[in-house]
Amino acid sequence: MPQPDFRVTTHVTCDHGHVHTLCVVVSRQVPESLRCDSSGSPVDLGPGTGPSCHFPSDLVSRVEYELRENFQESRRRGYVEVAAA
Numbered sequence: 001m002p003q004p005d006f007r008v009t010t011h012v013t014c015d016h017g018h019v020h021t022l023c024v025v026v027s028r029q030v031p032e033s034l035r036c037d038s039s040g041s042p043v044d045l046g047p048g049t050g051p052s053c054h055f056p057s058d059l060v061s062r063v064e065y066e067l068r069e070n071f072q073e074s075r076r077r078g079y080v081e082v083a084a085a
Contacts, residue, residue, distance in 0.1 A: 009036040009079040010063050014053035021079070022055075024063045033078055056084050 010024045023036035056062055059082065066080045074080045 007036045008034050011079050013083040015084040
């Protein structure tokens with residue numbers, strides 16, 4: 001039986017400084033307060049949603065790192081925070 005997807009709400013600051021809200025699939029369970037909707041594709045909000053914004057190529061590993069190292073702060077905010085630069 002395949003392991004279910006665990007999706008976490010993530011605020012990503014792209015290389016142009018815009019903040020985007022994404023739903024990132026990670027390999028570990030996350031508390032309900034950090035989960036995002038699993039019914040659709042990733043959510044992307046904010047300015048600069050066009051091709052000019054670039055996200056880190058290792059976004060998933062950065063999100064998982066933040067969950068390990070800054071779990072309580074992420075839980076307090078209600079999302080994981082990652083910056084492109």
